[in-house]
Amino acid sequence: MTTYRVGLDIGGTFTDFVLYDGERRRISLHKCLTTPDDPSLAALAGLGELAAQAGIAIGDIGEIIHGTTLVTNAIIERRGAKVGLLTTQGFRDVLEMGTEQRYDIYDLFLKFPDPLVPRRRRIEIPERMDARGRVVTPLDPEAVRAAARRLVDDGVEAIAVCFLHAYRNPAHECAAAELLRREFPHLAASLSCEVMAELREYPRAVTTCANAYVQPLMASYLARFERELAARGFQGRLNLMHSGGGLISPSAARDFPIRLIESGPAGGGLATALFGVRAGQNDVLAFDMGGTTAKSCLVEGGRIEVAAMMEAARVHRFKRGSGLPIKVPVIDMIETGAGGGSIAEIDEVGLLRVGPRSAGADPGPACYGRGGSEPTVTDANLVLGYYDPAFFLGGRMALDRRAALKAVTRIGETLGLSGVETAWGIHKVVTESMAAAARIHVVEKGKDPRRYALVGFGGAGPAHAAGVARILGIGEVIVPPASGAASCLGFLAAPLSFEHARSHPVRLAPGFDAATLNHILAELEQDGRALLAEAGVAPADMTIERSADMRLVGQMHEINVPLPAGAIDESSLDAVRAAFADVYAQRYTAVYAGAAIEAITFRVRVVGPPPPLDLDHAEAPAPVQTKQKGVRQAWFGDCFVEAAVYERYALEPGDRIEGPAIVEEREATTVVPPGDRLTVDAHLNLHIAVAVAAPALARITAETPLAHAMRRIEADPIALEIMWSRLVTVVDEMWLTVCRTAFSLIISEAQDFACELLDANGETLVHSPRAMPVFNLCLPRTVKALLAKYPPETLRPGDVLVTNDPWLCAGHLFDIAVLSPVFVDDRLVGLVGTVGHVSDIGGTRDSLKAREIYEEGLQIPPMMLYRSGAPNEDLFEIIRENVRNPAQVLGDVHSFVAANAVGAERLTAFMHEYGIHDLEALAAVLQGRAETAMREAIRALPNGTYSNEVWNNPLGTPLRYPLKLTVAG
Incomplete structure (x- = not known):
């Protein structure tokens, strides 16, 4: 049996590869440019190059694990299928109405993403269920048939079916689907009862339409990719990474492609769990900093936190509520606009702001020498001496320190700071920004960030990891090998898994309907087992995880609470209620006296066995001779100091390095500040012991006037x-x-x-x-x-x-x-x-x-x-x-x-x-x-008198409210 396994991650710019040799316990890395018109071209070409570098054939590979941005890019760029929607009479405009939430309260002209299905292709069907799943209006099959013909004549490739309360009773959706598949077999059909059998009409409709939107695209891509792999001799297993941190078969991916919407970031979360466990830390905080964004997620007990929903195609990338709600299991992470390309500028109150605007890859930071002139985080780190201008990306790209210094000096003049002081400010502000986002992510779950170790990866993560950890009060940073390809490596650690969910509100009080609850849990488990069995997992190797989304009766939002094994009955009711009270108290406050509790949605995740992944080390890109490459002047707040520079590929288990120091590898640079200490463990992870005690920022005491x-x-x-x-x-x-x-x-x-x-x-x-x-x-x-x-x-x-x-x-x-x-x-x-x-x-x-x-x-x-x-x-x-x-x-x-x-x-x-x-x-x-900022804003207005009036009729008598405002001086 072959021991070669490959993880490949298709990103917007690059496609990354990791080859794992199970016999030698080594990994090899490869990277090539993505081919946007047909991502499979780069994936196949890069796979061939990777195999050639390792001296093997593609037919020697036993498993390929595929992560992709195909789904999310199709939704963002609107390159999906032409979709029609069949919905309950009166609910045609749910996609347009959305919710009452405003992501920017001061913007009078808010923009939201256009629905994936235009109004002319949303057709109402006479049918209705009530909230308990009882038929109010029977389904009219002829109306379904006529609607489908109309949509086919309009050229649709897929149909989404989302009927009211189908999560309680899917009979009408299933009958409509049977008709569609019998009479219009060429159409892809997505049913809300299969894609998202949960309450809340708007996200259910959006998620079902999104699944239909990418279904033909994913089906054709997978068919082409599997065909080309077979032509190259591949006879192993192909699995895909889904957003919840597991693998699914190509068959499941064709049916539920929306589950792949965040497959790449899911790999990063899995890699964090893997590295943490291997480093002896089961509770870790992931810190992934790339060129545009930084992401954080929690791992507890070696397991990743999973959320039930995310947003896609945001109008404003970092404004929650400005996108399409997609209700699928997804690694629970927070993203902030802080990366190597984040631009520094002076804000309206005269303070330094970094991000979320980014210079991107073209023109990129000023130091890239491609025409960029605005100062970025990469420019600042170069000025501070953290990066070697001749060894960026392992020497494949030279950086211009003079251009970087010129860019940061220009904005520093406004603050009365020198160029290097400004660079230090940029570094500190972006580090604080990332730490603040991570803190919110952790504490809103009722957790203390000081309990965790921080795993830093991504192209820019290791340069900022110690600073982020210090702000959060975290005493240990772990920088794993091959940190620039963490997502691909995470793919190799993922088990096959799938989660099914169904909403069925149950008040958890004596006399509750235990029979129905246990029947739902059993059905969800059966559905999950069937999917994994189809992918080749033996029943004895399957693990079952059960939970429920619960809340106080009357609340609008739920929290997820694990359920005990076995039947849920009167004898286990107190344990379930106590588990809810514990989670609620951790996140908010104690449950107040007399509060009733209800379970809204039940979730069952079926998981296969974890794949073998016993790493020894990563292959060095070239032979290395010495550990210490030299010394470099680096700034850490007060002055330049000599920092020893080390070649990461030469470091060995047991090595100890005192900060200030810099450790370089092809994909990233690790910065060890003064007072911190770096050690290398048996798996070649870098451990930084962080001196957490930070001085008071303003050094103000009680006696200071x-x-x-x-x-x-x-x-x-x-x-x-x-x-x-x-x-x-x-x-x-x-x-x-x-x-x-x-x-x-x-x-x-x-x-x-x-x-x-x-x-x-x-x-x-x-x-x-x-x-x-x-x-x-x-x-x-x-x-x-x-x-x-x-x-x-x-x-x-x-x-x-x-x-x-x-x-x-x-x-x-x-x-x-x-x-x-x-x-x-x-x-x-x-x-x-x-x-x-x-x-x-x-x-x-x-x-x-x-x-x-x-x-x-x-x-x-x-x-x-x-x-x-x-x-x-x-x-x-x-x-x-x-x-x-x-x-x-x-x-x-x-x-x-x-x-x-x-x-x-x-x-x-x-x-x-x-x-x-x-x-x-x-x-x-x-x-x-x-x-001062407000006065400056007023001063910017042209002098003059401005007038307006408002009329209203509160008590039957029209009232006029005149206003006159004079701006002078």
């Missing part, structure tokens, strides 16, 4: 940008907590709320970027009113204040504000607040016709909602008895309290980490910068 402290902060614009960015991440976490724990549509979906961080005087420091502007303006006034009733010196840890007074808050009683004080060393240092529009507050049903405030509903004056952590049960009872849906209203209030608790915890951690005694000086500087 305010004016002096402000000057110190202003004198260090890099530190200021880093601290400001961290505060923004605090309110971002608060925002996400509200979204994921709220109960009402208006909070969770329409997102009619805001989160803010304020100083101890109630003045705004930062607010959530997607917050409603009215709340940003009114919350400081509300906070001051609450502090007037409860002076700061009377507040204690655990206090929570509340009001919905329309004269103090946002203008009507539906807007409830919740405020929490933040203490450090028993001293009030700031405040966190959340305000949002609840769905009901009592009063008349038609609040627009209310003539008096008393008709609108319950008014809550400034009061204590919690005192030293103890709830004001009397106030909760008053609210409960005066609103129509108390579970929903109080659920939203609890989500506000949870968000404040998260914000307070993160702010306290930030201040301890950076040694900040209070926020007074930082607040003064930030508020001063914001005021």
Whole structure:
């Protein structure tokens, strides 16, 4: 039996290959340019070159594992099939309507991706199921037949079928599919009950249409690729990498091509798990930094975290909500616009910003010498001495340090910094940006990043890995061999696997329908076993993983919770509920007393055995003679110092290197800062012991006078940008907590709320970027009113204040504000607040016709909602008895309290980490910068008088609101 296995990853620019020789336990790497018109051409040519380099034939290869960007590129570039959609009568426009969410609250002309199926090819069919799967309107087969003929006449190649509530009862979809396959056998058909048998109509429709959109493309590609492989003598197995971190057969890929949408990044996550386990670390954080983006994902217990949804074809790549929701299992990672090509510039408040704009590969960074002039991260790292201009990409590309220095010096003049100081600032800002994104990804799961080791890979990752780890408080960095081809190597570690899911809401209380629940789990397992058996996996080698998406009854979002083995019945109910409470408490706060729990979607993943992958080492691209290549001047914050430069391919197990040092290989450069230590393990992984104790950025103590402290902060614009960015991440976490724990549509979906961080005087420091502007303006006034009733010196840890007074808050009683004080060393240092529009507050049903405030509903004056952590049960009872849906209203209030608790915890951690005694000086500087930026924006307006007017008719009498604004000076 052959021991050769190949991983190949087709990217947008390059196609990467890894050949694993199981007998010699070695890997060989290869790279060639992708052929966009037909990616199989580069894959086949590169495969032949790789085999020739290894002295073997393609027929000697036992398995090829294929990852590809074919699916995601087809959706982004709109190169898929001509698709038609059959949907329930009245639901033709679901693809257009989407959700109420706005990814940029200040953009009045938001753009979203066009639907994959235009309106003229979306046809309504008379049929309907209710939410329990009962037939309301029988399916009209003749209508299906007529719709299909119409679509065929229009030239469609594939049809998506998405009927309402098909996840509960797929009978109508299956009947429609049977008709289509019998009478129109040339059409590819995708059914929502097979592609995504889950509730929420919009993502289900989008995912089903996306599957149909790429189905003909994937089918023709695989047929051509398999045919060409056979012609070259290949007789082994071909498997494909899917987005959830496993392999599927070509047959399954033809049926469910949408599962391959993120196959490349999935390989990187698997490689992280592999390297972590081999290095003795089962809990690791992946850090993959390339040319345009940086990605992070968690591995716990040697397993990758998997999410249930991702976005494709975003209008704005790094703005969540601006893309198409694709509901498939996908490696749960966060991506930020920080890579080697990220451009540095001065922002509107005069601070250094790095990314998300990128120079790309053409013209690329200034140092590439291809016409690029804007400074990038690669330019900065070159100026700092981290890269050898003559050894970039192993010497295949020369870099121009003079051009890099010129580019960074130009923007440094604005900041009053030298070229090398600016380069250091660029390096630090982008490192902080990547660390901030990784921190959000970790802590929103209720985890502490300090528990993990960091695995750094990608072309630029090893140069920044130690810096990212230091910011996160991580003490160990692992840089694996062949880090530039991590995705391909991850493919070789992937088992065959497939996850099936089905929505069937069940309240987890005594008397629940255990028989139906267990029947669903059994069917999902059977479906998964059948797919893996088709791919050649023996039943005894299959492992079953079960979980459920659960929530508090009435919430809008779920969290995934593992289910115990065996039948789920009354005896296991307490264990399931306890598992949910544990996960919920880790991510948000404790489940409040009396809360009911429900399971919404059940998931079963069937996994085959892990493939053998016992690595010894990677082949060096050329013979090497000595370990230390020389020394190079490198900058680490204060001055240039001598850093020893090592050849990675010459390093041996047990080698120890003290920083500052630089380790070079063909695909990447590893930077070891002063004070850190590098060791080489038995598998040739580089381990960097990171000196985590970071000094306070602004070096401000309790004795530093305010004016002096402000000057110190202003004198260090890099530190200021880093601290400001961290505060923004605090309110971002608060925002996400509200979204994921709220109960009402208006909070969770329409997102009619805001989160803010304020100083101890109630003045705004930062607010959530997607917050409603009215709340940003009114919350400081509300906070001051609450502090007037409860002076700061009377507040204690655990206090929570509340009001919905329309004269103090946002203008009507539906807007409830919740405020929490933040203490450090028993001293009030700031405040966190959340305000949002609840769905009901009592009063008349038609609040627009209310003539008096008393008709609108319950008014809550400034009061204590919690005192030293103890709830004001009397106030909760008053609210409960005066609103129509108390579970929903109080659920939203609890989500506000949870968000404040998260914000307070993160702010306290930030201040301890950076040694900040209070926020007074930082607040003064930030508020001063914001005021200056606003004044500059006003000053940019032409002088003159501007006028406008608005009319409305609130009480039956037209009212005119004139406005006149004069700009002068």
